[in-house]
Amino acid sequence: MIRLADSASHLEPLARFGLSVLLDSSRLLPVDDPSADVVQLSIGTARAAGGGDLFARGVEPHVNDGEVVVESSTLEMLGALAGGVADQKAPERDRFERVPAHVNPMVVAGRFREPIVSRAGGILRRAAEQAAGRRPVRTIAPWPDGRRWAMALTHDLDLVAGWPWYNHLRAAQLAARFHLVQAMQVLAYGAAALGRNPVWRAVRDLLDAEHEFGLRSTWFIICGTPAFASIRAGDVTYLPESPAVKRILAAVAEGGHEIGLHGSFETMLDGGRFRAQRERLESLTRAPVTGVRQHFLRMRPGATQQEMASARFGYDSTWGFSDRNGFRLGVADIVAGWDAHRESLSGLEEAPLAWMDRALSKYAGIENPERWVDDALELARACRDVNGVWVGLWHPNLVPALGFPGAPTALRRLLDILMAGQPYAERLDRIVAWRVARRSLRATRVSPDGRAELAADRAWNGPAILEDPRGGPIASHHWPQGGA
Numbered sequence: 001m002i003r004l005a006d007s008a009s010h011l012e013p014l015a016r017f018g019l020s021v022l023l024d025s026s027r028l029l030p031v032d033d034p035s036a037d038v039v040q041l042s043i044g045t046a047r048a049a050g051g052g053d054l055f056a057r058g059v060e061p062h063v064n065d066g067e068v069v070v071e072s073s074t075l076e077m078l079g080a081l082a083g084g085v086a087d088q089k090a091p092e093r094d095r096f097e098r099v100p101a102h103v104n105p106m107v108v109a110g111r112f113r114e115p116i117v118s119r120a121g122g123i124l125r126r127a128a129e130q131a132a133g134r135r136p137v138r139t140i141a142p143w144p145d146g147r148r149w150a151m152a153l154t155h156d157l158d159l160v161a162g163w164p165w166y167n168h169l170r171a172a173q174l175a176a177r178f179h180l181v182q183a184m185q186v187l188a189y190g191a192a193a194l195g196r197n198p199v200w201r202a203v204r205d206l207l208d209a210e211h212e213f214g215l216r217s218t219w220f221i222i223c224g225t226p227a228f229a230s231i232r233a234g235d236v237t238y239l240p241e242s243p244a245v246k247r248i249l250a251a252v253a254e255g256g257h258e259i260g261l262h263g264s265f266e267t268m269l270d271g272g273r274f275r276a277q278r279e280r281l282e283s284l285t286r287a288p289v290t291g292v293r294q295h296f297l298r299m300r301p302g303a304t305q306q307e308m309a310s311a312r313f314g315y316d317s318t319w320g321f322s323d324r325n326g327f328r329l330g331v332a333d334i335v336a337g338w339d340a341h342r343e344s345l346s347g348l349e350e351a352p353l354a355w356m357d358r359a360l361s362k363y364a365g366i367e368n369p370e371r372w373v374d375d376a377l378e379l380a381r382a383c384r385d386v387n388g389v390w391v392g393l394w395h396p397n398l399v400p401a402l403g404f405p406g407a408p409t410a411l412r413r414l415l416d417i418l419m420a421g422q423p424y425a426e427r428l429d430r431i432v433a434w435r436v437a438r439r440s441l442r443a444t445r446v447s448p449d450g451r452a453e454l455a456a457d458r459a460w461n462g463p464a465i466l467e468d469p470r471g472g473p474i475a476s477h478h479w480p481q482g483g484a
């Protein structure tokens with residue numbers, strides 16, 4: 001439990017955003033009740049602003065009896081990281097008009113493999129416990145069903161039509177990098193797959209594996225009309241209304257998985273096209289499409305999200321690095337999106353992408369899928385350590401016939417190990433819904449023995465579990481009715 005001191009109401013917008021992210025990731029139950037004897041969080045103004053502090057020393061709250069003090073400069077820095085402010089303001093572009101990784105402060109500091117912002121939440125939680133003395137401290141259980149962390153397995157459907165051409169392209173790419181044995185394998189598998197619809201088989205095998213492991217995933221589908229130029233650019237290469245894609249959509253929906261939009265190049269700065277693609281996809285799925293991730297992760301940070309929000313998406317999952325795996329917003333979590341130019345919330349939730357299968361293949365020339373999986377597991381451990389969520393991307397076309405010998409076996413090892421850690425393995429829309437609901441939970445009254453009356457602005461179909469700061473369960477409440 002924690003109550004904000006008056007000093008928190010005078011913060012500038014970015015620091016206020018940083019404070020809300022910090023409180024949310026601490027899982028400390030916010031208290032509205034002014035008479036409750038609980039730990040108070042106050043804002044200090046002793047230190048000047050500066051990023052070096054946060055990377056070098058961490059959040060460093062000051063602990064008094066019944067009070068935790070966090071510097072406003074720290075909150076600003078947390079807000080800037082979680083809001084992607086440097087990426088939003090950077091003028092640099094790569095060949096796909098994306099903002100390159102080297103402008104990101106996590107990359108500059110060499111710390112992009114660590115969820116620094118999420119870790120700050122744990123530091124605040126421990127500080128509150130220290131400051132509490134005999135005052136009650138309650139935290140909110142991190143995930144539903146008693147789970148301590150979460151995983152969202154996602155799939156971008158990039159390839160359906162014209163696969164033999166991509167098989168040859170991939171073989172040529174492997175050969176050019178002197179992976180000659182693999183190049184020959186790819187051609188041989190491709191030749192053997194002629195007439196056997198390897199794209200559909202790959203999708204079906206992937207769905208079978210997910211069914212076996214008992215997890216639900218999220219599929220991002222491109223929804224434009226292919227033309228010569230879009231095919232040559234690797235942008236829109238298939239028609240969503242074609243029988244092959246319809247069969248995939250039906251099988252994905254049948255398995256209870258989520259379907260979101262994989263925004264094609266034309267959407268990047270165009271809310272109207274975002275909306276048209278979303279509606280076109282909804283007419284095929286006959287279910288609401290709330291999630292979006294850009295193809296090639298091609299976005300103008302901030303501006304693209306503005307267009308997504310105007311097209312009424314609920315969440316975005318584009319905030320990952322295109323050339324490496326890690327935490328571009330410093331969080332292994334779902335956070336409210338931040339618009340750096342308007343200095344306000346974007347209206348979208350962000351589900352940053354931490355790992356994708358081909359980051360090491362494309363940019364480091366590592367063609368052994370087992371190494372990709374090692375990389376995924378390392379990041380998943382970091383997510384688990386902060387009770388966060390690992391968002392991973394596995395392309396459905398990673399099968400031998402389409403250029404990736406050894407990939408399906410590696411995926412099974414990945415799922416085996418991830419699922420053994422008992423994550424909340426769910427669709428992203430469900431994961432986002434939980435995090436939004438959890439974030440809205442607060443205590444309207446606290447009695448001296450620590451019992452809390454709860455309120456929440458967002459509904460959740462399940463109990464609200466309160467814990468002690470070490471994770472021991474204390475009380476299970478019915479989820480309170482909406483309060484706002």
Ligand SMILES: [Zn+2]
Pocket residue numbers: 156157158262294295296297
């Ligand atoms: Zn894509």
